[in-house]
Amino acid sequence: MNEKVPGLKLITSGLSIKVGGMKGLIVEGELPKCKEFGKKIARQMKIL
Numbered sequence: 001m002n003e004k005v006p007g008l009k010l011i012t013s014g015l016s017i018k019v020g021g022m023k024g025l026i027v028e029g030e031l032p033k034c035k036e037f038g039k040k041i042a043r044q045m046k047i048l
Helices: 031-047
Strands: none
Touching: none
């Protein structure tokens, strides 16, 4: 990726959650992980 977008900076590792199949919804209990991941990205963006 860095070859395609020079200067790109990784601000957090990826998010892994469970879903109900290929087209399924997020499994119950996984939404808080998604929200925390979003907050983590927002915090990192404020620092930059």
